Amino acid sequence: MKPIEIVFYVLTGITLLSAITVVTARNPIHSVLALIATFFCLSGHYILMNAQFLAAVNIIVYAGAIMVLFLFTIMFLNLRREDEESKTNLTKMAAVVVGGILMVTMLLVFRAVQLPAVNEGNFDARTGLVEQLGIMLYSDYLLPFELASVLLLVAMVGAVMLGKREAGDRHF
């Protein structure tokens, strides 16, 4: 095995392990922390694919900001006590069956798919770096890039609207 393959398999192992922990952990804090570990490992995968910028963004945005807010909220809510199970056995069975079918289908599809061979001669080391990404974003994908700002504006207006203090509310 080439060293890069060893790195890949080790990283994949950790990724899957932490992703499984997200689902199985009893404590919500442990779940979130495992999710952060998963994002971190995914960033590792991005780096293996030479998408360095994406890797850094993934850590800043997901591991550094969103997940921290998640942790923040959960810690404030203090969800330590185990809530009683509200799901019936029927729901669980249905979920297992549906999820299982989906997994089997996907496994079959991904096994059957034949990926085109990689042409190493075409490899451009600059693909995935900031420069190329910026040129792409500001030329071919300019319109969705700009309209994504409308999306962010909507989310921001909505958050302010729902969170704004009103005459009757008291906060401190």
Add this chain to the structure above:
Amino acid sequence: MIIVETRPALSLRIYIHLPFTILLALPIFLALSSGFVVVGVYLERKISAFIQDRLGPMEVGKWGLLQLFADLLKLLQKEDIVPAAADRKLFLLAPSVIFASVFAGFAVMPLTPDLQGSATAVGVFYLMAIVSFDVVGILMAGWGSNNKYSLLGAMRSVAQIVSYEIPLGLTILCVVMICQSLNLQEISFQQGIYTYEPNYLFGIRALGIDVTDWGGIFSWNILRNPFLLIAYVIFFIATLAEANRAPFDLPEGESEIVAGFNTEYSGMRFALLFLSEYAMMLLVAFLGAILFLGSWNTPLPNIGPVRLADWTSGSPGTVWGNLTGAFWLLTKALAAIMVQMWVRWTLPRLRVDQLMFLCWKVLTPIGIVLLLISGVWRLLMI
């Protein structure tokens, strides 16, 4: 050894390191950041004593020089206490996470023209990403301790760090815009006599005064775009908050919440938290020096036949070049740390609302304006 390659498109250089320089950077920085605790704590106590008109530690060794070793010895002997109600795994893991994330930041720091852990193309960005990760460690420590003071301290700390990342990021972006690179070594090269692009006075090409040969302070980023001086002040304030230093030390405000997120820690784990705090100080001081204050370049310019810049900095690749480079960078970083300490013992602690006011309503708007100015300035530079 360095191989310089000029690409036609944007004339960026690619540095190819021999493996041993990469391997060299790791122990050097490890020694540097842990050695700095020794110097830093002694310095801090002596400076605070000077400001408060007392003597500081005097008993252990000449002028109290051995005080910190005595303290370390004490910490080593202490029992590693884990509170009974704590979340054991998180509690034990947290200090390592915090230290690892701070220390990982040194990976992209250039210490000399030839010594840099990784010359990745997204250097600064990586640094911001990895450093922002220590809030996770702080939350783990605060929550894992199962102590209300710890939790409150962690909450304050995280709110503060996440907020101040925005003005910090904006000022860093100003520099990136001027230098057109995210690689810290590339940014360093631009700020001295070994640059591969001509530098003009105040960065304005239209003035027609070529200062490439002058070097020294004239090619530093704060003079290539004078507005970056304001940016540096914002950067400095924001990094104080990032490092939880006074006057932004609300997370460990002793008078209110004991010691914040590290209340329950003792022995070597406390020492590790302490170490990462000082490593963070060193990291941001380095970063400020590299981004704004000319990195490892000398501050002395060539004035006509008086070749001060040439005399005080060797060319990259030579031993002399590396020695002078390390000297200048360390001097600048230590000067910034002295200012950090001076601020700590001069200013009182802020209130939480003042903290947030400063970040969101003062620093962030100024940062956005500076970003705009830097964009325009870059157009003047080419």
Add this chain to the structure above:
Amino acid sequence: MLPIILLSVFGIVLLFMGFLKSKVLLLPATLVFILAALATTFMDWGKTYLYFQNMLLTNNLAILFTTIVLLSAFMVVALSNSFIEDEQAQPAEYYALLLFSLVGAIMMISFENLIMLFVGVEILSVAMYVLAGSDKHSPRSNEAALKYFLMGAFATGIMLFGIALLYGATGTFVVSGIKSYVYTNAYGVSLLLYMGIILLLIGMLFKVSAAPFHFWTPDVYDGTPGLFTAFMSTVVKTAGFAALFRVLSVSFVGVYSFWWGTLAALTCLTLLIGNVTAVYQTSFKRMMAYSSISHAGYLLIGLTALGTQTKQALVFYSLAYSLATISAFGVLLVVSRQRQDTNGVNENFDAFNGLARQNPLLGFVMAVSMLSLAGIPLTAGFWGKFMIFTTAADKGIYWILVFAVLMSTVGIYYYFRVIIAMYFREGAAEPVKVAPFYRYVLIAATILTLVLGLAPGLLEGLV
């Protein structure tokens, strides 16, 4: 293209107008903005334009769908005078969010690149999540927002996964690029394509509340403030079907045999669940939620029987459905607010008792809209159903036709419950007060429904 830019800018302008002390200007300004967008929409009439490197495609079909969406929004905004009177409300933000969501809807209608579809879906959905929870003091509204948000986020995630797989299979995000991939590889398309189609369909069918992805609909429609429910059930549905039509008719028409069976099964399920469950409702608003599910089913028939007539049928049906739904919600809004019971606003069927005696106009508007939804002749709804059923007949899928006719007879039962309550039950003595402008909007919607019912040929040949 121009309406997208205009609406984004107008939304920001509205946010700034929120700083004004007086709220009086907001409503007329919003109406003018929507009309301006509507006017610029027609500038591209009769031509086909591609904008920004295959990002956006405008043709007559897109313009017609955009018109329906903007018309619905216009009427919803025109019925919103209650915001101005309500001290708790933040009308500037509401109107701005509505305009922004229209940007999303137009993107969904005229996308050529799947990224545009995704961004459009997100803009529309995020605005709707917020508006669903805009009644901050009502636990039902909060519940609605949270349910819609959580499930909607999952649906979007599934859709995004589908888009990623489609990219993996075809190497392009462009709708027509996927089409040419399908045609050039007619006998050996990648399995990822099938997986992508299914996941993309799941995401989109959630947005148009087709079964079995409809579970959010009743609770969300019920908890959301009435006006926004009207917006949700018209604009979101129209935009969703426009998007589904574009992606199915252009990209995936080459693999029709793969997806039509799945879609046919879902169509029948949607019709069954929507119509049968609606019968058991006591709340008018919940009934309307299930009715909207059933109408999603009728519209799905058009997609299942994809053919040359489909686009005409979809446009007509969406228009008829939007007009009827908005006038029904318009009447419900005034009635429920003025005939309160012990729990606050009364949104049950009995709120309409005897309405036709005291307010003949409101009674008539409601009756026409119910008849149109039920698909009774002389209303637009009849021709809408007729065209949809014709597509199925053209394609030769008769069993689905029979099933749909059966289900629409079930529909007649619950729509007539309202008419019976209004005309044959005794109710409160005092009439419901209606503002003049409000009345004009309702009358206009009713007249349009009747005109389209009498002369369906007006829209013929436009697409």
